[in-house]
Amino acid sequence: MTAPTLGTPLAPTGHPQRWLILGVICLAQLTVLLDNTILSVAIPSLNRELDASATDIQWMINAYSLVQSGLLLTAGNAADRYGRKKLLVAGLVLFGIGSLAAGLAQSSGQLIAARAGMGVGGALLMTTILAVIVQIFDDSERVKAIALWSTVSSLGFAAGPLIGGVMLDHFWWGAIFLINLPVVALALIAVITLVPESKNPQSTRPDLFGALLSTIGMSATVYAIISGPEHGWTSTEVLVSATVGVLVLGGFVRWELSIPHPMLDMHFFRDRRFIGAVAGSILVAFGMGGSLFLLTQHLQFVLGYGPLDAGLRTAPLALTIVALNLTGIGARLLIRLGTPVTIAAGMTLVSSGLAAIALLGGDGYGGMFIGLVIMGAGIALSMPAMANAIMSAIPLEKAGVGAGINGTLAEFGNGLGVAVLGAVLNSRFAALVTGAAGAASLPAALAAADGAAEREQVSAAFASGLETSQLVGAVAVLTGGLLAATLLRRAERADAPGAAA
Secondary structure, eight states: OOOOOOSSOSSTTOOTTHHHHHHHHHHHHHHHHHHHHGGGGGHHHHHHHSOOOHHHHHHHHHHHHHHHHHHHHHHHHHHHHHOHHHHHHHHHHHHHHHHHHHHTOOSHHHHHHHHHHHHHHHHHHHHHHHHHHHHHSOHHHHHHHHHHHHHHHHHHHHHHHHHHHHHHHHSOTTHHHHTHHHHHHHHHHHHHHHOOOOOOTTOOSOOHHHHHHHHHHHHHHHHHHHHHHHHOTTSHHHHHHHHHHHHHHHHHHHHHHHSSSOSSOGGGGGOHHHHHHHHHHHHHHHHHHHHHHHHHHIIIIISOOOHHHHHHTTHHHHHHHHHHHHTTHHHHHHHHHOHHHHHHHHHHHHHHHHHHHHHHSSSSHHHHHHHHHHHHHHHHHHHHHHHHHHHHTSOGGGHHHHHHHHHHHHHHHHHHHHHHHHHHHHHHHHHHOOGGGOOSSHHHHHHHOOSHHHHHHHHHHHHHHHHHHHHHHHHHHHHHHHHHHHHHHHHHHHHHHHHHO
16 A cells, blocks of 8 residues: 655554554664664674774774764655655665675674664664654554654663674674564565655755755764763864864754755754753663663673673563553553653653662672663653654654654764763773773773782772762763753643643
8 A cells, every 4th residue: 555645644543554564664673773782792702703902892883873873864854855665665775785794794894884884774764764653643643653662662772782692692793783684674575565655745955965064063973972981082083073063063053044944943942842852862862871881791791691691681671661661551651641740750760770770780680670670661651752742843744854853862862871971980990990900991901900809809890980870870861851841841831821722
C-alpha cells in the first residue's frame, strides 16, 4: 500500500498498518542504537587484536557519534523535502555497507573510517524513523507509539554491552558489526514493502548553505567535547574547535533568521515546551551515556568480569525500561500526570539511580544493580515524555527536522556525558594514583603496577573516580529535570487562557 505524499497523518485513526510499520522501523532503530554502546565491551579485545591505543579506541567509539550528530539536522531537512521513505532506504543501505567494512577492518584506521561511514547511514535512519511515526499515528495513539519507540531506543542503547558481550564470548570482535547485515536486509525488505512515502507538501528550494553551516558547526562542537578529556580543555586543538563550532553555529542561527524558508525555524525556540524538553533531553542522555561508558569498564577492569558477564550486569537498566513501557505504564502515567510532572519524576529517578551507583556500587555489583533499576524506571518515564514534547511543538510537515533536533540532542548529550564524566573520573584517578602505576589509563596503570598492593591501589583509585563522576552526573540530571519541568509548566499555564477562550 502506498500512501499519498502528505505532511499530515494519513487518516483520522492513522495508517491501517501502523503497528506493523512501527515494528519494522523500530528494528532498524535498534540496529543503529546498538552501535552507540556495543563497542564499550570490546575495548580489551581491540587493545589486543588491533594493537589499538587509547586514542584509537576513543575515535572508534566517537567517529560514529561525531558524523551522526553533525548530519542529523541536514538529514531531517532532506527527509522532509525529498521523502522520508527514500531517505530511510538510503540510510539502511549506507549503514549496512559501513557495518560490512567495519567487520572486515584490518587496522584501527580502517575501523575508524568504517564507523564514520556508519554514522552517515545512522543520521538518515535516526531522523526518518521518528518522523514516520509522527506521520502514521494520530494524536490519540502517538504517545503510546513514541513510548514504544523510546523503549527500543533505550533498549538499543543499554543492550549494546550485553549483545557485544555475547558475541565476543563466541566470536572475534568483527562479529559485532557483521551481525547487523541480516537485520539490515530484513528491515530493508520490510521498509520497501510496508512503509508509506511522506514528505512536506510545501517544500521549498533546499537551504544548502544552512545545511553546510549546521554540519560544520555541530561537528566542530562535538569534536571539542570529545577531544577535551584527551588533549585538555584549554589546549589549542580543543579551543580552536570549540571556537569554530560556536562561531559557525552562531552564523547558522543568523542565516536561518534572515532567509524566507530556513531548514530550521528558529521560532521553535520561542516555545517553552520545546526549550524545556530540549534541556531535559540533553541532560538525561548526559547521565545515561556517561554512566554506561564508565560502568562497563569498571565491571571488566575493576570487578574482573569478562565481556559477557559485564554486559549481562548492565541488563537490569534495559529490562526495567522495557517492562515499564511495554506494559503501557509509562504512557498511562504521562497522560495522568501531565508532561511536566512526568519529566520531573523521571529525571529525579535517573539522578537517584546515578547517586545509588556512586554511593553503593564501589565495592560490588549489588549497589550497581539497585542504581541501574532506578535509572531504568526514570528513563522509561522521562524519555517518551520529552520526545513527545519536542515533536508536539513542531508542525507535522517539519517532522523530519523535529526528529533531527531530537536525535542531535541525544547525541550531543551522550557525547557530553562521556567527555565530562570521563574527565572527572580521569582527574580523580590521576590525583589518587602514585608511583609506577601512575599511568594515563586504568589498563596501563594495572599493567605497570608492582605487586598486588599497588594493583589494589589502582583499582581503588578508579572506583573513587567513578563515584565522583556519577555524583556529578546525578546533580546535572536532577538540575535538568527541574528546569525542564518548570519551563513546561509555565508553557502550559501560558497556553491555558488561549485554550479556554
